[in-house]
Amino acid sequence: MDFKFSTQCELPFVLNLPDGPYRVALNQNNAYTITISNQLFSLNFTSNNKKYTAFGSIEQISTQLNIPEDEVAHAATKLRTVTNYSWGEKLDIVNLPQLTISLNECMQSELLRHDRKDLIGDNLQISTQREIDILTTEQLLDFETFQRQKLYARQSIPQASDRFLSALNRLIRWYMALINDPFVEEVGFHQLGATSTLGIQFAATVDGKMLESAPFVGKAPSILKSPWRPITDEIAATIQKHLDSASEPDFAAVLLRRAEHSIEITAFRNAIAEAATALEIAVARAIRRGMIKQGKSENDITSELGKTKSRFPQRAEDALRHWCGKGVLELDPVLWAQIRADRASHRNAIVHSDLEPLESETREITARFRKMAEMIFHL
Numbered sequence: 471m472d473f474k475f476s477t478q479c480e481l482p483f484v485l486n487l488p489d490g491p492y493r494v495a496l497n498q499n500n501a502y503t504i505t506i507s508n509q510l511f512s513l514n515f516t517s518n519n520k521k522y523t524a525f526g527s528i529e530q531i532s533t534q535l536n537i538p539e540d541e542v543a544h545a546a547t548k549l550r551t552v553t554n555y556s557w558g559e560k561l562d563i564v565n566l567p568q569l570t571i572s573l574n575e576c577m578q579s580e581l582l583r584h585d586r587k588d589l590i591g592d593n594l595q596i597s598t599q600r601e602i603d604i605l606t607t608e609q610l611l612d613f614e615t616f617q618r619q620k621l622y623a624r625q626s627i628p629q630a631s632d633r634f635l636s637a638l639n640r641l642i643r644w645y646m647a648l649i650n651d652p653f654v655e656e657v658g659f660h661q662l663g664a665t666s667t668l669g670i671q672f673a674a675t676v677d678g679k680m681l682e683s684a685p686f687v688g689k690a691p692s693i694l695k696s697p698w699r700p701i702t703d704e705i706a707a708t709i710q711k712h713l714d715s716a717s718e719p720d721f722a723a724v725l726l727r728r729a730e731h732s733i734e735i736t737a738f739r740n741a742i743a744e745a746a747t748a749l750e751i752a753v754a755r756a757i758r759r760g761m762i763k764q765g766k767s768e769n770d771i772t773s774e775l776g777k778t779k780s781r782f783p784q785r786a787e788d789a790l791r792h793w794c795g796k797g798v799l800e801l802d803p804v805l806w807a808q809i810r811a812d813r814a815s816h817r818n819a820i821v822h823s824d825l826e827p828l829e830s831e832t833r834e835i836t837a838r839f840r841k842m843a844e845m846i847f848h849l
Contacts, residue, residue, distance in 0.1 A: 471563065471619070474675045475626065476556040477634040478525075480665040483653050484508065485551040485645060494637040502637040505554045511546035512666045523666070525552075549666055555634050566618040567625060573610070576617045577601050623674035623681040631670045631686050635659075639736060659688040660734035722751040722843055729836045738832040739821060745839035746817040749809070752843040753786050753798075760793030760849070783810060794849040801845045808838055 487506055495501040513524045513531050524531045531546060532539040569576065577598045605613060639656045646654055655661075663669050669687030673680075690698065712719070725748035732741035754775055761771050774793075778785035786806075791797030798806040812835045820827050827835075 471561050472677050473559040473561060473619075473623070474556070475558070475623070475630060476554060476671075476673045477630055478552060478554040478671045478673075479634075479638075479662050479667045479669065480549050481551045481553065481657065482661045482665055483550060483655075485642075485654065486649065486651060487551075487645065492641055494641050496633075496636055496640065500633075502555055502557075502633065504634075504637055504641060505556075507552045507554070508550075510549045510552045511542070512549055513542060513546040525549075525667075525671070547666070552667075553638055555637065561622070563615065566615070567621050569614070569617055569621060573614060573617070574598055574602060576613070619676050620681050623676075626674070627672050627682075627686050628688075630672065631688070634670060635736075656736050658734055658736040660731075663687040663689075720755070720847070722748040722755065723847070725751065726836075726840050726843060729839075733829065733832055733836065736829070738827045738829060741832050741836050742812075742816050742827060743821050745836040745843075746813060746821075749839045749843045749846075750782055752846040753782070753790055756846050756849045757785070757789055757793045760795075764793070782813075790846070790849075796849060798842060798846075802842065805838060805842055809842055812838060 485506060485508070487508075489507050489509060491503045491505050493501055493503050510526060511528060511531060513535070515522055515524060515535060524534055526534065528539050528542050528546065531537070532542045535542075578594060581594070581597060581601065602610070635658070642654060642656050645651070646656075659669055668685035670685065671683075672686050673683045675681055725744045729741045729745040729748065732738070732744060757775065758771050761774065766774075774789065775785075778789055786798045788797060791800060798809075816827060816831075816835055819825070
């Protein structure tokens, strides 16, 4: 079996590079050829009452849809830089993954893919069984093989998308370092979800037959065009109340959100720095609140914080306990031990070096900083 795969995405900016292939080595053993094009278009069209989008050059879209090129040029939308990585694999049937659902469930999925409105409830069960029953033994085996091929293709999507992003961001980093272009940044699914490809467009064929063609974005909010998180009237009124006043939100809380956003756009170093700073601000503000409650002056507060300006662990353990009744050791000693280790290995070591933290460890570290900061907010 001859599998062909491709990953493609429109960037949220333009790379001022010549069109063509760029070989990107991720390490000594792995290199990927990314093709850059600044001459592609998209065209929305309807077929059988379903909406589709065609991607390609004016000539390619014209040929694909059998529409004159001048009409395509008039209706199509020019895309920003589009990047593509394609590869092939040879696979024996014995190496295909086994199905984790029944053939009946596979057939149901195939029927539902055609958007049949009549296939609900018992009608779906009856139609599914009828489609299975009319297949010969050989056809049933072919259907099972096809479903296993599709499963293999789908299982390839996350890893292929991660490889594509890694190679793409390495290319972008070199571009950022050598080209005076402030409008370019490393990308993640968060940014790609807002482009015409709705993330990374993944396509797979086997022996020339289409298996899968769909966008992969990893998370839904990036591509949704309507509110996705329910907000109560009370919260909306609270937001309006704060907007009407001259107050600003707690900057530590803002930094924690910035840290989460930085992870989504693959700025992992920034995420750790923002989360660590948020915790430091949360501790300082808690001490300030505690001292104000005890009638201390602004000079007293400034003097007290100055004593531990370069000794954050002492401030979080001792000063916080003295002025607020509880320090970080009383709040969660195990979590605090992890945070001290995180500060040494990442906040201090990585932030001040050229090392790049992994996404998984960045998520874990920022989550620990957030958890402690939120406990301190309530002191």
